[in-house]
Amino acid sequence: MVYRDGLENRYGVTPIGGSNPSPSATYNIVNFWLKLLVTVGVVGVIFGVLWKTGQLLRLTTYIGETREELRKCTWPTWDELKGSTTVVTVSIIALGLFTVVVDLFITMIFGYLNS
Numbered sequence: 344m345v346y347r348d349g350l351e352n353r354y355g356v357t358p359i360g361g362s363n364p365s366p367s368a369t370y371n372i373v374n375f376w377l378k379l380l381v382t383v384g385v386v387g388v389i390f391g392v393l394w395k396t397g398q399l400l401r402l403t404t405y406i407g408e409t410r411e412e413l414r415k416c417t418w419p420t421w422d423e424l425k426g427s428t429t430v431v432t433v434s435i436i437a438l439g440l441f442t443v444v445v446d447l448f449i450t451m452i453f454g455y456l457n458s
Contacts, residue, residue: 393399419427 390399393402
């Protein structure tokens with residue numbers, strides 16, 4: 344059976360159609376909630392296993408120790424940071440120019456060898 348405008352009748356509904364959504368339109372909503380439920384279930388099981396085996400306690404201890412060590416670090420002042428940024432920027436520009444010059448030189452050499 345064929346609908347108006349040449350569409351196939353895949354769902355066994357009447358050829359006249361109607362205002363109800365097709366099964367594929369309602370399937371996406373159910374599919375979304377099913378995927379969400381499965382994802383939440385899997386995450387819950389993983390969380391439970393990690394908690395039962397003590398891995399979450401190890402993770403929280405690791406994060407706490409890391410924060411403690413970061414508090415002990417000496418961070419650069421604003422002026423030191425600006426100076427370091429300037430040095431890095433100038434170095435990148437110099438390396439880029441060096442690369443361009445060497446590339447042009449090698450291109451010229453191969454151009455003379457080919458001619």
